[in-house]
Amino acid sequence: MGRIPPGPPETGRVRRNRDADWNDWPVADYLAENYRRLHPCDIGVIHHHAAVYRRFAPGALSRTVELGAGPNLYPLMLAAAASRGVDALEPSAASVRYLCGQLAHGVDDSWRPFYALCRSLAPGLPADSAEALRRVRVVRGTADDLVPGTYDLASMNFVAESVTEDFGEFTALCDAFVHAVRPGGTLLAAFMERMPSYRIGTGPVWPACPVDEAALRAVFTPRTTGLRIVGLAKDRTLPEYGDTGVLLLTAERPAA
Template sequence: MHDKNGDGHGHGNAEYQWNLFDSESYFQHYYSDPHPDDKLVMRHAVEALKAAEPAGDLDIVDVGTGPNLIPFFCALGRAKRLTAWEYAATNVDWIKRELDTDDMRPQWQTYWAWAREAYGPDWTLPANPIPELREKCTVTQGSVFDLPARTWDAATMFFCAESITERQDEFEAACAAFARSVKPGGTLAAAFLVRSGGYVVADRPFPVLKLSPETIERVFKQHASDVKAELIGIVEREVRSGYSGFIFLTGTAT
């Protein structure tokens, strides 16, 4: 992600080596062992997208996808088109490789089963989502700060805006760009890390901004209506190294 000017404190986005991000190490640490909190986040995301307007298939973007297929699993039931908007070239290549083979990793089989469960029996979803994802998904290399405005019907964002900077001004700029990328009346669904002091990928440090539901609601109410931020899975110990829970946000773009 590129630099954003502002008066925030802490290390800014441009100070980190995103071009050296080790995608496979990140996947192995954060997604190789499916966790009950992942299932909760997926359920919230699916419920938000199932209720998204307008009715019918949607053009959906996931922002800051990283080495992760979970956003696509959550969106597939509603998507006529999917866009992965991801900055790091290593992550772009990783996503393309994952979608290039029909042989899902065992972990993806678990996550996909959770997505199908969240959609419920009234939705017809394939046993293997990869071929359909490959057909519908475009992987675009781009910064969250450069998202085009009023382009998609719905947008998701899993652990992006708070994990690219330590600066509040950059976080708010990323959230604003995310919210503005959706047409008025479209659905916003996003998950944020809680109680995190940063994370390390293959011995390289990366940032996380500490957040509360109140902070997130304040930021998004400037760009959306019906904003709700809910704490999920908050525990006194870390879920995985780097965080101890999530905040899940929903809203309607204005």
């Protein structure tokens, strides 16, 4: 998740996705700062997302995608409640290594409370997280590799706003996300609200595009139907990261 501290003041140069070395994404620091325990923010996201997956019977979705999966496992766990196959699309070599290790050797103990909550809210999940994650296929790639109309559902958590300072590029990433699903397909996303560019630990500054509800509506209203956006309050159990909360989005790609 993108709950991370702001970087230094603006330099005047707008940085795009290609300007960051995502292969060097600091997975260990990221997990330590965000996912080694279950925070109220995570609980809110999981409740929201589980309600979407409960619309579908177990196995009703042929294939879904997690765009920019990173090392966050709980969106993949939740998808297994309804999907027969889940593509975790991720450009970072470091994150791909982490995901493949978790799938091959079992999840870190810190993920167990996350899975317990997912399963309590999505009864279609199996008793064991390893069985749920067997439906996941890790795919090294970017939004440019998405084939339009491939998936029944697309999920994206703390990605488009966390990889570029360019609102045009943010919009293009969201457009690729929308078109990844078939006409009538479901879209499910979470965004950090008004998050500036940021550091993880003592590493480099990563580009981010601060967005609010009005920005999301401007991007998604002409591209979707049934758009719904709800907010989560800033999680005060976390350090001060520069964001003002979380925005949760559901929508559908218009039917042909």
